Amino acid sequence: MPATVVIGAQWGDEGKGKIVHLLTQQSDAVVRFNGGCNAGHTVYHKGKKFKLHHLPSGIFYSDKLNILGNGVVVDLGILQEEINYLKESNIEVKNLKISPLINIIMPYHRLFDKVYESESKATLGTTGRGVGPAYTDKVARKGIRIIDLFSPGTLKETLSIVLNEKNRILSEIYHLPGKTLELIYEELLSYRELVLPFVEDTVELIWELLGAGKRLLFEGAQGTFLDIDFGTYPYVTSSHTTVGGACIGAGIPPSKIDKIIGVVKAYTTRVGEGPFPTELKGKEEEKLREVGGEFGTTTGRPRRCGWLDIVMLKLACKINEFTELALTKLDVLSSFSLIKVATTYICEEKLLEKWPYDLKTQKTIKPVYREFEGWEKDISDVENFSKLPKQAQEFIFFLEEELQTKITIISVGPQREQTIIR
Numbered sequence: 197m198p199a200t201v202v203i204g205a206q207w208g209d210e211g212k213g214k215i216v217h218l219l220t221q222q223s224d225a226v227v228r229f230n231g232g233c234n235a236g237h238t239v240y241h242k243g244k245k246f247k248l249h250h251l252p253s254g255i256f257y258s259d260k261l262n263i264l265g266n267g268v269v270v271d272l273g274i275l276q277e278e279i280n281y282l283k284e285s286n287i288e289v290k291n292l293k294i295s296p297l298i299n300i301i302m303p304y305h306r307l308f309d310k311v312y313e314s315e316s317k318a319t320l321g322t323t324g325r326g327v328g329p330a331y332t333d334k335v336a337r338k339g340i341r342i343i344d345l346f347s348p349g350t351l352k353e354t355l356s357i358v359l360n361e362k363n364r365i366l367s368e369i370y371h372l373p374g375k376t377l378e379l380i381y382e383e384l385l386s387y388r389e390l391v392l393p394f395v396e397d398t399v400e401l402i403w404e405l406l407g408a409g410k411r412l413l414f415e416g417a418q419g420t421f422l423d424i425d426f427g428t429y430p431y432v433t434s435s436h437t438t439v440g441g442a443c444i445g446a447g448i449p450p451s452k453i454d455k456i457i458g459v460v461k462a463y464t465t466r467v468g469e470g471p472f473p474t475e476l477k478g479k480e481e482e483k484l485r486e487v488g489g490e491f492g493t494t495t496g497r498p499r500r501c502g503w504l505d506i507v508m509l510k511l512a513c514k515i516n517e518f519t520e521l522a523l524t525k526l527d528v529l530s531s532f533s534l535i536k537v538a539t540t541y542i543c544e545e546k547l548l549e550k551w552p553y554d555l556k557t558q559k560t561i562k563p564v565y566r567e568f569e570g571w572e573k574d575i576s577d578v579e580n581f582s583k584l585p586k587q588a589q590e591f592i593f594f595l596e597e598e599l600q601t602k603i604t605i606i607s608v609g610p611q612r613e614q615t616i617i618r
């Protein structure tokens with residue numbers, strides 16, 4: 197198993213943090229390849245709950261390498277806070293490697309994220325962490341990268357040109373005060389001490405690890421339907437959340453990837469705006485949210501909740517060609533006497549079997565549900581598939597049949613031990 201990639205199959209928050217933490221035991225290195233501090237990965241380590249934004253979920257193991265690949269964007273202030281936060285729990289961050297090609301989330305990116313959201317007629321409900329504007333500047337070739345911190349002269353020159361433009365936009369379009377060059381420049385230089393011990397050519401490192409027969413785990417952030425190309429555009433994040441993102445965002449050749457694990461929550465949630473065909477309203481949604489603890493890890497926002505959607509998942513299986521699936525939060529469904537799964541949609545009185553790309557259709561389609569009898573039993577301490585209630589087993593067999601992919605991991609609670617491996 198040279199390389200395993202873990203990808204969210206829905207709109208993020210599928211419980212990837214727990215799955216990665218679990219798989220880390222069999223890996224030598226964990227690599228993040230997309231997203232930034234918009235991600236919120238919840239990990240229970242030795243019974244304690246941790247929330248990670250930047251650091252890979254392997255950071256809890258001193259004998260594993262943790263790599264931030266070129267495809268992520270980093271807010272160095274938040275990275276510093278996260279390292280300190282782990283230190284408070286006696287977890288020393290030593291085993292971290294950071295690509296010099298990473299683009300930095302600048303103070304003006306955070307500001308623009310908020311300004312765009314408040315000025316726009318159609319808000320996206322971003323996390324407000326500056327991630328979209330940072331990727332925008334990367335593509336526009338106006339980004340500041342980690343490598344630039346070590347060439348102060350060029351850094352100041354580039355920053356001055358970029359900031360001049362940003363300040364003009366802020367004052368002339370949004371009538372807001374601009375940012376001061378010296379302050380940002382000094383702040384950036386102050387982070388050199390933080391990143392210096394960790395900066396390394398991660399492409400070369402990954403290549404060396406593969407050559408030495410080491411096992412790598414790629415930890416995707418967000419989910420397939422937040423992908424900048426394949427997601428519910430424009431209600432998406434600004435990176436590639438699908439399997440191809442691992443190749444671009446870490447420099448691993450596709451041929452080295454031999455396992456692609458899709459993480460599927462047993463129901464669906466989304467934070468922020470955008471279409472959501474199986475979204476529930478009222479008491480049923482509230483119940484799913486309460487039982488599932490569905491509040492954003494990064495922003496604390498209540499997540500929108502709904503039933504599982506097979507049509508979406510079929511597309512996720514195609515784009516990512518999952519070799520297996522991890523089904524999470526199955527225990528949450530124990531509270532329901534009736535469980536629904538969307539198998540097709542109705543669109544203008546016609547049956548629709550494929551996910552539509554057009555936003556208007558995505559917003560108006562009505563799901564057609566298949567209903568399952570609930571098991572209404574606590575399954576949070578079940579250790580074997582055969583010990584799951586018959587109804588839960590049938591639910592899993594149905595998903596496997598529809599998605600033509602084996603469910604090898606079933607999560608029945610937040611702790612690492614609450615996992616059924618098949």
Ligand code: IMP
Nearest residue numbers: 208234235236321322323432433467468
């Ligand atoms: P941004 O990534 O902050 O630009 O936000 C764009 C969209 O992606 C918003 O709907 C966010 O709520 C969503 N999003 C970003 N990161 C995550 C995540 O880690 N989990 C779930 N949704 C996310």
